[in-house]
Amino acid sequence: MYVSGGMTLIPSMKQRLAAPSDLIDLSSLPELEGIEQLNDAQDSMLRVGGLTRHNEVAGNVLIQRHLPVLGQVAAAIGDNQVRNRGTLGGSIANADPAADLPAALLAMKASVNTQDRQISADEFFLDLFETALDAGDIVVSVDFSTPQQAAYEKFRHPASGYAVVGVLVACFADGVRVGVTGAGPCAFRACALEDALNQQFLPQAVDAVAIPDAGFNSDIHASAEYRAHLIKVLTKRAVASLLS
Amino acid sequence: MSMSDSGSQSIAITVTVNGEPHHLRVAPNTLLVTLLREHLGLTGTHVGCDTSQCGACTIHLDGAAVKSCAVLAVQADNCEVLTIEGLGSIDNLHPMQQAFRDCHALQCGFCTPGMIMQAVDLAQQSSDLDADTIRQGIEGNLCRCTGYQNIVEAVAKGASMMAGTNTLAHEA
Known part of the structure; x- marks a missing residue:
């Protein structure tokens, strides 16, 4: 098994939730580092190396200029010590249902680059801690499209810092995308909300949309019904902040 | 474990x-x-x-x-x-250690080494830290005595001492 920042894997090993026979540390691979701008005919894109630490994402000048919302998402992860160590590639490969970055990948039309293939974010997150990565795959980098504007709203668990629910609304020339984390077994796009916001980009457009809570997470922190409710509330807040 | x-x-x-x-x-x-x-x-x-x-x-x-x-x-x-x-050393405390001492930013002292190491990281990012920034900055450090008030004061003072703008503070 690979380890990058180890901010989930090492605590999981200590709790005996993971017991890999061998660990391969990716931290000395320069190919996994760096943030660069890509020239694409359609959208402006940013490529972020898989080994990029969350605090590097949050403080990077290119990201602040072209994709500030990704910096805000990274700055909302865990605490400072975790952000100094945890990596973008590690977080998405782990695919915690309450992690922040998966919502950003989905809303920002991201593609995940491994050693030999490219996986669209829409096909990357499959289930609880399950992604389209195969054994041996490494997240080399992630390509993000830069939206015209975007906002991330998170209902943060006060102790853990994880998203009880997080919603990222991104506006592109060809439509609105809504990435949701924390609510289901893995992050997903709320297509019904996207349709409503494409009709009318106003907070009240969210009111008429039904968000069924079937299959949503339900635990001591929040019921499935409450999480479904939070999706709408946070989407409205994100839209309102983009209109203000 | x-x-x-x-x-x-x-x-x-x-x-x-x-x-x-x-x-x-x-x-x-x-x-x-x-x-x-x-x-x-x-x-x-x-x-x-x-x-x-x-x-x-x-x-x-x-x-x-x-x-x-x-x-x-x-x-x-x-x-x-x-x-x-x-x-730092006993004879030559780091400014953040001095600030924790000056502000009495500890009760039992168990969290103090970790608090100070995180506070130094925070101060290296910015010397002008308001209370909200400090509280968010030390959210990964828990004080079971709940002595946060003086810790927040010490981090602000230590950050300005590190920047050299408040070097006389502990004599005042």
Whole structure:
């Protein structure tokens, strides 16, 4: 098994939730580092190396200029010590249902680059801690499209810092995308909300949309019904902040 | 629950701790905090929760504050580690240590080394820290005595002392 920042894997090993026979540390691979701008005919894109630490994402000048919302998402992860160590590639490969970055990948039309293939974010997150990565795959980098504007709203668990629910609304020339984390077994796009916001980009457009809570997470922190409710509330807040 | 050192074969690593290089052999499952406390005798770095929540084990790894109970010793190979022992001395306290002393920013003192290491990281990012920024900045460090008020004051004072703008503060 690979380890990058180890901010989930090492605590999981200590709790005996993971017991890999061998660990391969990716931290000395320069190919996994760096943030660069890509020239694409359609959208402006940013490529972020898989080994990029969350605090590097949050403080990077290119990201602040072209994709500030990704910096805000990274700055909302865990605490400072975790952000100094945890990596973008590690977080998405782990695919915690309450992690922040998966919502950003989905809303920002991201593609995940491994050693030999490219996986669209829409096909990357499959289930609880399950992604389209195969054994041996490494997240080399992630390509993000830069939206015209975007906002991330998170209902943060006060102790853990994880998203009880997080919603990222991104506006592109060809439509609105809504990435949701924390609510289901893995992050997903709320297509019904996207349709409503494409009709009318106003907070009240969210009111008429039904968000069924079937299959949503339900635990001591929040019921499935409450999480479904939070999706709408946070989407409205994100839209309102983009209109203000 | 900490992982024991009863792993398979040991691995040779070189770690520079507080400026001094150490060539060591460690079991692959040895945590960095165990290396510091038990192999090198640097017990200023504390183990509070051992679940990467309390921040008592915060040290600097290549200049950035991290929780050493969530890092394997082998991951620190060829890295620079700074612990509370390397920050200042009894006779020559680091400005952040002096600020914690001046503001009486401790009660039982267990969280203090981790608090100070994180506070120094925070102050290196900005010298002008307001209370909200400090409270968010130390959210990964828990004070079970709940003595946060004086800690927040000390971090603000220590940050300005580090920037050289408040060097006379502790004489006032």
